[in-house]
Amino acid sequence: MLRYYEEQSLLDPGRSDNGYRWYGEAAVVRVQQIRGLLDSGLTTEIIRRILPFLDGPEVIHVAPACVTAELEGLLRGEVERIQARIDCLSRNRDALVAYLAAVRPESL
Amino acid sequence: MLRYYEEQSLLDPGRSDNGYRWYGEAAVVRVQQIRGLLDSGLTTEIIRRILPFLDGPEVIHVAPACVTAELEGLLRGEVERIQARIDCLSRNRDALVAYLAAVRPESL
DNA sequence: TTGGACCTTCACATCAGTGTGAAGGCAAAT
């Protein structure tokens, strides 16, 4: 799995002299993030594209100057798709908890 | 795709005399729901299991009496997994919009 | 009544993400 993420340019663990990969603490966090997004329906291709922008505005990995209008559009489009997923999941979660509450009112 | 959903017991379109499938208006809504959930990382197996409980508490498809503790546990577990996805997606959406706002403050 | 446009089933192919196992290198312990 880690090799696959690396092949997909989602990860870039350093190498020791002997050729062994080196995963730092940041890689662990990154892998958790990747797995969460994959499990939420994003593809590695999309993740690769938005990954440089996912660490919050305080840590800007890509110079604002080189953010083309096209890239910005891609980003906004992806935000929309993510929002659509959130809406879908929220709706269905609500239905589920409502059902549970209706069927077993005592256990809140 | 529709045949696959049917094979997975997510859909049960009626048949005309000639054997043709019949998709009503409800099927359209159901397919949208299924596609949304699939796109959000649920599997057909999970969807099949929770589908009878997804239509809100006002339309109860399964008698409360036959909701075993085990089933209830499954449902609650699935709610948790869905919530985890929502959290993950929300986090990353926030990071994305924060980045966009930081890089292009004029376009709100 | 013969096309054409749809439907059926069935069998495969595809793609993404993941797992597995062989063949061999490196390193620390026995």
Add this chain to the structure above:
DNA sequence: ATTTGCCTTCACACTGATGTGAAGGTCCAA
């Protein structure tokens, strides 16, 4: 020095969701 264990690469297999295409049935319109 040899064993043990983890690492490397490479190749292959698997699963889930989807697409495709053949072989044939049904219906409607020219």
